[in-house]
Amino acid sequence: MPAPKPNRGPVAVSAQGATIRLSDASSLLDFASGGFGHGAAPVAAAVARQMAVNPLATRHFLSLPLGQLTARLAARCPGDLEVSYLCSSQSEAVDGALKLVRGLCPDRHKIVVVRGSNHGSTLGALSVCGRESMRAPLPPLLFEPIIAADANATIGLVDRDTAAVIVEAWPGGHGLPGRDPGWLRALSGRCSESGSLLIADETRSGVGISGAMFGIEHESVVPDLLVLGGGLGGGVLPLAGYVTRRDLNDRVYGRRDPTLHASTTGGNPAACVAGIATLEMVEREGLLERAATRGSQLLSALRELADRQPDSIKEVIGVGLFAQVRLAGPDAGGVAAAARSLGLACEVEAELPGVLLRPPLLVTEEEIERGVEILGDAIGLAVPSGAAR
Amino acid sequence: MIGSEAVDRSELLELYRRHYNAPLARHFELGGCSVETSAAGSFVVDELGREYLDVATAHGIFGIGHCNPAIQDQILAQLEAVAGPTGDLQHDAGISLTSRLAALLPADLNRVLYAGSGSEAIEIALRTALLARPGRTRLIAARNAYHGKTLGALGVMGMTHLRVPFEPLWSDVSRVTYGDVDEIAAAIGDGAAAVLLEPVLAGGTIQVPPAGYLERVRDLCDRTGTLLIVDEVQTGLGRTGKMFGIEHAGVVPDMVVLSKILTGGCVPIAVTVVAEAVAREADRQAAGADYRSESACWPLVAAAADAAVAYVETNRLDDRARRLGAYLGDCLGTLTEMFPRFVVDTPGVGLMRGIRVRNRVVETALWLQLRRRDVIVGLSLNSAAATPVLRIYPPLTVSRAELDQLMEALYDSLVSLERMRPRAIYALAAPAMALQFWLPARLLTAAANRADTAPNAAVER
Numbered sequence: 001m002p003a004p005k006p007n008r009g010p011v012a013v014s015a016q017g018a019t020i021r022l023s024d025a026s027s028l029l030d031f032a033s034g035g036f037g038h039g040a041a042p043v044a045a046a047v048a049r050q051m052a053v054n055p056l057a058t059r060h061f062l063s064l065p066l067g068q069l070t071a072r073l074a075a076r077c078p079g080d081l082e083v084s085y086l087c088s089s090q091s092e093a094v095d096g097a098l099k100l101v102r103g104l105c106p107d108r109h110k111i112v113v114v115r116g117s118n119h120g121s122t123l124g125a126l127s128v129c130g131r132e133s134m135r136a137p138l139p140p141l142l143f144e145p146i147i148a149a150d151a152n153a154t155i156g157l158v159d160r161d162t163a164a165v166i167v168e169a170w171p172g173g174h175g176l177p178g179r180d181p182g183w184l185r186a187l188s189g190r191c192s193e194s195g196s197l198l199i200a201d202e203t204r205s206g207v208g209i210s211g212a213m214f215g216i217e218h219e220s221v222v223p224d225l226l227v228l229g230g231g232l233g234g235g236v237l238p239l240a241g242y243v244t245r246r247d248l249n250d251r252v253y254g255r256r257d258p259t260l261h262a263s264t265t266g267g268n269p270a271a272c273v274a275g276i277a278t279l280e281m282v283e284r285e286g287l288l289e290r291a292a293t294r295g296s297q298l299l300s301a302l303r304e305l306a307d308r309q310p311d312s313i314k315e316v317i318g319v320g321l322f323a324q325v326r327l328a329g330p331d332a333g334g335v336a337a338a339a340r341s342l343g344l345a346c347e348v349e350a351e352l353p354g355v356l357l358r359p360p361l362l363v364t365e366e367e368i369e370r371g372v373e374i375l376g377d378a379i380g381l382a383v384p385s386g387a388a389r
Numbered sequence: 390m391i392g393s394e395a396v397d398r399s400e401l402l403e404l405y406r407r408h409y410n411a412p413l414a415r416h417f418e419l420g421g422c423s424v425e426t427s428a429a430g431s432f433v434v435d436e437l438g439r440e441y442l443d444v445a446t447a448h449g450i451f452g453i454g455h456c457n458p459a460i461q462d463q464i465l466a467q468l469e470a471v472a473g474p475t476g477d478l479q480h481d482a483g484i485s486l487t488s489r490l491a492a493l494l495p496a497d498l499n500r501v502l503y504a505g506s507g508s509e510a511i512e513i514a515l516r517t518a519l520l521a522r523p524g525r526t527r528l529i530a531a532r533n534a535y536h537g538k539t540l541g542a543l544g545v546m547g548m549t550h551l552r553v554p555f556e557p558l559w560s561d562v563s564r565v566t567y568g569d570v571d572e573i574a575a576a577i578g579d580g581a582a583a584v585l586l587e588p589v590l591a592g593g594t595i596q597v598p599p600a601g602y603l604e605r606v607r608d609l610c611d612r613t614g615t616l617l618i619v620d621e622v623q624t625g626l627g628r629t630g631k632m633f634g635i636e637h638a639g640v641v642p643d644m645v646v647l648s649k650i651l652t653g654g655c656v657p658i659a660v661t662v663v664a665e666a667v668a669r670e671a672d673r674q675a676a677g678a679d680y681r682s683e684s685a686c687w688p689l690v691a692a693a694a695d696a697a698v699a700y701v702e703t704n705r706l707d708d709r710a711r712r713l714g715a716y717l718g719d720c721l722g723t724l725t726e727m728f729p730r731f732v733v734d735t736p737g738v739g740l741m742r743g744i745r746v747r748n749r750v751v752e753t754a755l756w757l758q759l760r761r762r763d764v765i766v767g768l769s770l771n772s773a774a775a776t777p778v779l780r781i782y783p784p785l786t787v788s789r790a791e792l793d794q795l796m797e798a799l800y801d802s803l804v805s806l807e808r809m810r811p812r813a814i815y816a817l818a819a820p821a822m823a824l825q826f827w828l829p830a831r832l833l834t835a836a837a838n839r840a841d842t843a844p845n846a847a848v849e850r
Contacts (some may be wrong), residue, residue: 011484012688020475033476044468051464052456053427055655057445060765061425061435062417064396067404074408082408088657089505095539102540102555121681122512123541128421137678140526142540143557151498205449235473238505238657238687250411252554258413260551261538263506264447264649265657343650344477 008141016041016287016298018363018371028160030360030372032345034276036231037362043234046277059178065272073243076213078297079222080149083249084333086241086267089351090203090229093240094166097199097225099126099261100244103252104197105323108163110155113145119166119201133350151179155187162196169200169216169223184219191224197248203229203240208282208361210320211292222247230360241270275349287361295320296362301372302357305338305379312379314354323360325375326354330382344371396424396436420757428455431784431791433765441760444783444795445767448591449741450622452650453700456785460653460696467692474685482634482691487719490662491699493632496641500668502661503686507622507648508537510659511585512715514644516542516680517663518583518616520671527581527613528559531567535583535592536620545585548592550773568598572606580613583643586610588634591623593771594778595743603638616643616667622659623741627701627785628649630739644691650785653697656690704783714785716738720796721781728803731755733776743778744799751806752777758802764795 010024015038020028036043050065059061066086074082074095085096101111115117117130126134127141130148135141146162148154154165169184180186191198200223205215212218215227225248229240253260282288299318302325306313314328327335332355336348339355347356355375359368401424405414413796416422423435431454432440443451455459467482502517504510515528530536534547544559546552563576567590578583584606590596610617619642624634628650631637635645644667648659653773663671701707714737720743721735733745735785744766747753750768756779759766767780783792 008484009479012478012480015471015473019472020478022478028476028478030476033474035473038471038473048468051468051655051809052461054425056447056450056652056657058428058445059441059767060396060434060443060445060760060768061422061433062401062405064401064426066409067401069402070408084408092506092509092539095541099540099543099555102782105641108454121679122509122539123516123544124539128542134678137520137674137676138680140560148835155836180606187435216463233473236468236825238690246407254411257550257770257772258410258416260431260554262410263508263538264450265506265652268657270655271657318781345694349606359748385431 016073018359018367029341029344029367029374031357032347033062033147033356033360034209034230035360036207036235037360038231038235039360040234040236040281042281043236043274043277046273047236050270050273056265056268059264059275060240061303063269065108065188065269065276066267069267069272069275072276073228073241076279077226078214078217078241079221080245081222081226081243083246084241085261086272087263088240088266088271089120090240091122091125091230092263092266093203093242094119095122096270097122097166097227097244098128098164098243100225100248100252101197102243104246104248105163108161108196109143110159110162111143112165113158114148114151114163115147115149115169115371116132117166117168120203123195130156134306151306152183155183155190158187158194164197164199165191166199168205168217168261169202169214171325180270182219184216184221188221197224199225200224201227203227203357206233207278207322208287208291209322211288213282213288213293232278233271233274234281235360235362236275239275241267244277247340258323260325276320284362291321291361294359294365295322295367297365298323298357298359298368298372301368302375305372305376308378309376312383321359321363322367324354325357325358327379330379334382335378339375339383342374342378344378344382346375369389396426398424398436401442410733411675411805430454439685440763440796441765442764442791442794444781444787445765446782446784449628449649449782450652452628452785453627453697453706454784455654457654457697457700459700460655460693463696464655464689464693467689470688471688472687474687476685482688482695483686486686486695486698489695490647490660492594493698493702494645494662497643497665498641498662499665500663501662502658502681504661504786505657506537506539507646507659508542509540510646510648510661511536511545511620512539512541513661513681514663514825515545515583515585517644517661517667517671519726520674520680521581521667522582522614522616523674525562525580525582526561527576527578528561528594529563529565529573529576529581531586531590532564533567533592533594533621534590540704543678548771548773553765555617565594570602570609570801571601577609577613577615581615583616583618584610584812585620587620588624588637589629589738589741591741591780593769593774595741595780597736597738603635603640604616607640607642609636618642618644618646622646622648623782624767626698627707627710628739628741628782630707630714632707636790650701651694651697653693653700654848655697657694658690658694659712701785704786706791710740710785713783713789713792714742716789717742717781717783717792718804720757720792722802724799727800728807731806733805735779736778740780740783744781745776745778747776749774749777752779754806755779755802758805759798762801764798
């Protein structure tokens with residue numbers, strides 16, 4: 001009954017691009033969350049209009065934004081990916097994809113995942129988590145997946161007992177180190193041969209972050225299920241889903257109770273207009289080219305930093321709006337903490353070496369300059385005393 | 390896309406068919422459903438400008454009415470400031486919502502965990518329970534209960550036709566008859582991880598539990614260390630005439646799941662509120678692994694939900710639901726006596742009401758008749774139920790005049806059905822419902838059009 005005392009540090013009061021302004025007049029550059037970024041005016045305007053007239057659907061009538069967004073996704077997705085299931089979180093989208101797999105392949109029990117991967121937090125999504133540290137403490141999950149040592153190793157693990165493989169299709173996620181060129185195409189070929197389904201989780205890499213609309217386009221691969229989320233709602237409303245082929249969808253959901261899979265607020269009109277406005281904005285404002293440019297800027301700035309601090313930085317890897325800074329001396333956690341105190345949020349993951357940078361699609365040139373500068377300062381601060389330099 | 394644009398219904402149906410959900414497109418086509426373009430208060434407006442009284446409210450999400458102007462300013466201000474996720478930084482909207490919910494709920498139900506949907510929130514509750522009760526795996530849920538359609542939530546789904554195609558799911562689930570304490574006692578045995586119940590069973594039906602049911606379940610849970618999770622997705626925040634459905638029984642659960650009215654009719658959101666002591670135990674067992682959800686509490690979503698809950702509190706919509714619910718209950722109660730050929734009973738509490746009808750054909754026919762009279766009630770969406778329940782969940786802001794409009798439409802519709810069709814036809818047609826997705830669309834469209842127009846012709850005569 002008594003309201004808990006909120007643990008009140010400074011709170012976020014406004015945001016634009018990658019920058020969040022706090023109540024103590026400081027600001028934080030968010031290079032940890034990826035996604036679309038803040039303050040997308042056309043998306044906000046579309047959502048504001050929809051909020052005033054019909055934000056959520058009664059589900060007793062047709063909804064125009066839903067029809068339009070699913071049509072747009074079908075038009076924009078490669079190959080014959082043309083049927084969408086829309087929902088409000090990455091986890092639910094992955095879960096929905098696995099549910100379709102369940103319905104399609106009741107007799108195949110193997111699901112192949114990549115070590116280190118994290119696809120969300122519903123029971124289905126957790127069941128394909130490739131992190132032993134996350135799985136171990138949890139109560140029993142739905143199934144034990146086959147965990148491939150890395151992305152390349154998935155190919156050899158797919159056989160006729162394999163229902164599906166779930167991978168982050170583009171190296172913006174956990175598979176960055178050591179992917180062979182062409183691995184995704186090889187995996188796709190292997191899946192076709194064995195009749196296994198390829199699920200591409202693009203919740204992080206989709207909607208422009210890779211420099212293309214979807215990461216799979218870099219390898220010209222068409223998966224059986226494409227999972228979207230992250231930036232799809234333009235940073236204004238949560239929106240996620242999967243897109244699949246009609247024949248796959250219909251084998252489970254065709255000619256059945258229309259509510260066999262559904263969610264009351266999934267694919268709601270406000271989120272759908274956000275999605276439509278987001279896709280339009282990406283095209284109209286050339287955000288794909290911009291992401292590629294900003295990505296190159298980020299990578300070259302980090303390489304310059306590595307040249308200036310060779311004893312601290314071992315290697316810099318980057319692609320699109322994602323970069324990984326592997327450290328020689330200082331501890332990654334210490335660097336991230338120092339960066340945070342200087343106004344930059346970046347990510348450290350137990351399963352990946354170094355510091356990870358995931359600026360959003362709307363990141364500006366100045367924000368990247370400042371982010372890299374802060375990171376340099378943070379590395380300087382975190383170098384253990386007595387170490388070189 | 391919005392308002393001004395011309396809408397072509399058949400083109401939109403084609404988009405649904407090709408890119409979204411073909412059976413749903415057929416359902417909409419057969420029902421002659423139009424396109425919703427705007428909504429306000431208790432009414433939804435279609436593309437032709439026709440206004441419908443919405444007492445289905447998508448299982449209750451429009452509890453404070455459609456596009457409630459009282460919360461628009463707050464939503465627009467938040468949209469202007471910061472809408473999207475802020476990583477690990479808190480924001481005023483989230484802080485306010487968390488403390489508001491904790492203050493509304495009894496005892497130490499203080500730990501508010503955010504999710505994108507009721508299904509996700511149910512999953513969080515189940516996982517929290519399994520963590521907080523290590524060594525126990527059994528989950529107990531009601532037959533016919535509905536708790537969502539993600540794979541984890543599906544494991545405790547009572548409606549078999551929605552669950553079975555995706556099995557195997559959770560390995561250790563006991564399903565009990567709702568309202569029967571002895572079955573729960575047997576299922577708990579020496580101790581289960583959790584019992585999951587709704588204060589009013591509402592998955593495609595409406596069933597108010599017998600007096601003392603939840604109290605006795607609470608007692609059984611206490612004696613065996615079993616956690617009691619209450620799914621208040623539909624009942625919570627005033628629907629039943631109390632702020633929470635559990636207040637009718639006066640019990641304090643270990644976890645409460647909320648959504649629907651919480652959405653403010655504007656945004657997707659659900660929460661799992663966990664008793665502090667249980668949350669601490671789950672944290673300890675998880676040893677740092679995040680067992681909750683990746684769904685951050687988005688500022689825009691939190692602002693809308695916070696404003697919605699504040700609106701319910703300030704305007705005492707729970708009291709309003711109790712008062713108007715008693716009136717509606719009395720009105721609906723007359724239907725059983727007047728139309729025994731169609732209406733079995735009218736269960737419910739507060740503004741959470743149902744009309745149990747003889748079979749699915751009656752359900753569909755009555756739904757169509759009401760829509761002809763510009764009233765939308767909730768289809769049971771329970772294709773397995775022998776006697777389905779049409780759900781009546783008006784906005785809690787509904788006026789008495791609007792409830793009278795509903796009753797008038799119900800009387801007229803049932804009179805029409807009585808005049809038109811001998812009961813035997815409805816009974817004979819019921820099995821055909823199962824075949825609807827296999828029959829040629831043209832045949833069904835013709836049949837639906839006939840069913841839709843003929844009764845009215847009778848009224849006019």
